[in-house]
Amino acid sequence: MAESELKSPPPPNPSSLTVAAPPSTPPETTGVGGGGLWFRQRPKIRVTTEFDSESAVFFHKISCKVLDSLAKLRFSFQNNGKGELSDPQLALTSKYLSLHYDIEEKNALVNAQVEVAPGLQFKAIREVKSQQGELSMVADLAGPAYKFELSSAVPSIGKPKATLKFPMGEVSLEEKEEELEEEQTKRILSVNGVLKGQILNGVCTAKYMDEALDLRYCFKDEQMTFIPSISLPSNAVSFAFKRRFGPSDKLSYWHNLDTNYWSTVYKHNIGKDFKFKAGYDSEVRLGWASLWAGEEGGKAKTTPMKMKVQFMLQVPQDDISSSAMMFRVKKRWDI
Secondary structure, eight states, X not given: OOOOOOOOOOOOOTTOOOOOOOOOOXXXXXXXXXXXXXHHHSOOEEEEXXXXXXXXXXXXXXXXXXXXXXXXXXXXXXXXXXXXXXXXXXXXXXXXXXXXXXXXXXXXXXXXXXXXXXXXXXEEEEETTTTEEEEEEEEESSSTTSEEEEEEXXXXXXXXXXXXXXXXXXXXXXXXXXXXXXXXXXXXXXXXEEEEEEETTEEEEEEEETTEEEEEEEEEOSSEXXXXXXXXXXXXXXEEXXXXXXXXXXXXXXXXXXXXXXXXXXXXXXXXXXXXXXXXXXXXXXXXXXXXXXXXXXOGGGSGGGEEEEEEXXXXXXXXXXXXXXXXXXXXXXX
């Protein structure tokens, strides 16, 4: 490996009264161009690999922070047991601009937002291949808890959608197409909304969408959760019940009175990084049990050895002989 050439200092000038300091030690370099310095300053690379035995596919993701950690560059792809690659994706994300590129489809999705004034934002989404997207404006009204948003499809196909958000929910007004006879349609205004409020010791939620009203009440204390709900005008009634037996054990039950389908799940935590779950679903007539090593809802970087493992056993009620054991592994490396 060639070493960097060091030029000798020029001879001293006898007429100069300046005393020169001793020459400093030159910076250590490895190879031409200072490759060792670049290696020390390069961003950390994160490599994540996940395997699902049910689909027999490997999912890979390689990412690193760039531009002084102002943006993240990510490359992801899949491969099967034969080594065939598929679904390569390249993404560059930052606070104000994101670009997602599908290499196979040769298509890009651009997402941008900018704050033009305090409490006023503009957002834009554009799909390059279809030449379609959306423009929206979000404004704070009486503080950040109250927001007003206007959004419109590009190219425009009607009036923009207006949404008002407040601490107890949100209400939106948009134009939709209504089908008429002889394959004719007309555009009408539709109102959707969500309202939440405290009633007694629980929270009541009313959700209205597409002329259907869902009412849900949630009562929760330290040991029990009870959630009845009803959908109108179908009059479909269901309820969920959760009971905690200490800090490590929890039982959940859900029942739909309209279809008489029900399901139940039992959870047992073994410390922070291990969880056992078992349940039954009457709709698909399937019993199952799973064991998690690593926090179920967490990321791989927070688990021991930065690895998560799940084993699951599925037992069909109608054909026990076709029971299947599946597993999923997720591992992360920091390079």
